[in-house]
Amino acid sequence: MTHLVDRAAPDGWLSRLSRIRYRGRRVDWQAYLFILPFALIFIVITLLPIFFGIYISFNEWGIVGDPEWVGLDNFREAMQDDWIPKVWGNTFQMAALVVPGTVIVALLMALWINREQWFSGPIRTAFFAPHVVAITVTAIIWIWIFEKETGLLNLALYGIGIPKQGWLTTSKWVIQSISLVTIWQAVGFHMVILLAGLKEIPAELGEAAVIDGASAWQAFWRITLPLLTPALGLVITLEIISAFRIFGQVYLMTGGGPGGHSATIVSYIYHEGFVRFRLGFAAALSLLLFLTILIFTLLRARLVREHSN
């Protein structure tokens, strides 16, 4: 077979190319053509902008006029800016509620649906549905639910004797309210990932443990949870990333208010970059956001590794 091909094109560069081997197999040169279109877009839209963004963060860069190299000034300013501790603090508080809240609720829902009881299908649909609507939809519905005088939450609580609260208008409640909305929307997605993880665990394992005298509770902690670690790790990582990037709900529901009590990192980036057009400073903030997320995801990975050792 090979000598036939060789005779057809004895010494052309193409045939020489086609005989090049990599790790014992012929190289599929056409693969590069398959990859080329996406690679170009990925380089132009993702890769180059990341490096260009780092460059911009060392510049004073407005929407008009020429950019000016200012070295570390943007970062120095960030260190002294009063808003930075505030927006980072707000975001940490939201993440501290949203990440555990979402993961625990999603896990409970997944365990519950995995029992395959009555109406499991429609109930799974109900949990997932909020995930498919736009943030504008979520925000506007919940603005009404949280509204002080005519909101459904206050009406319901008033019925059982709890006084009306300004859920989105007082610093006491605004972070909790936004976190609740975020959890409501995110939980269905993570439930599906965890459900897929649960389906991979052979049912006999749990049954065997129960026969060996373990309680259902012990079986959960000793068997189900350890085997679910990969799926849980993925869910926690995705949730950390998205909690640190909370923007739409804040932009639409409170505009960062009252008094900046719900302003998040990304809403501050939006404000500095695209309202005040301080693009250099916004790029520096984005870099700090990336580092924050990186630290937390690495911490997460490390915790899991130590836990499983």
Add this chain to the structure above:
Amino acid sequence: MSNLGLSTLYNRSSVRFIRTFIIWFPGAVVALLWLFPLYWMLNTSVKPDRLILAGMDLIPTEITWEHYRTVVADTPVIRWFINSIVTSVCVVAGSLVLGSLTGFALARMHFPGRTVIFWLLISSLMIPPEMSIVPLFIGVLRLEVQDSFTSLIIPPLASVFPVYLYRQFFLSFPRELEDAAAIDGCSRLGTFLRVALPLARPATLAGAILIFTSNWNSFLWPLLVAFKTEWKTLPVGMAFYTRLDIQGTSTQSGYGEAMAAVAIVALPTLIFFLILQRYFIEGVTQVGIKG
């Protein structure tokens, strides 16, 4: 088997029914609560003004399309709808072409750099999109493509998700299929088009639905590149209705219109989801398990 008597008692169907019910019931209540905000949106959007705050009827006693008519009259909703549809459909089509070609190469072709390219793509997922948003925005302004489909459609095409989805799918292909195609004289492109792609239908459907939904719902990027009202997408345009209630004026008319407005944004993806649920779940599962 000393505890035989106890276990027969335990297994009696009525006891089991009660046990199951005790676990089932709270979950069912939570499911109803979870669905309630979306249900209330639809319910309010068809209620006449005077019944919105007066009656907490779970099923509307009177139905009106008035609020939808007002939304269409007050905002360029048809234009926004077209922007959203054109953008989402183009992004879906483009992403599927790019993703399937790249995913196929990464899963089934042998070439130096394959592993490096894959890990580069995967690790880019750890970098928040906000990192590239300032440079992309500057690029859009320099090229003067703000307020255009170019700026709405091209950046989302760089998403790694479709590449990953197809790669995972093609990895599970039996080797023999390609060999058979090669013996029949198919080129690599021929194998891809005639054998691999038709068999990848589940991945294509799951990808199409998830990409469509995420682009339909996309918020920050379309907010930045639409300076003129007529270039807004539906979710960005409908943000207008946050103003109606936030001041707490409790004007009755606000809620019906606001709920009709967001129902217009929500219904396409909700209907899509209800019909094609299976593929939604499969898509998310693919990403989850094999990740």
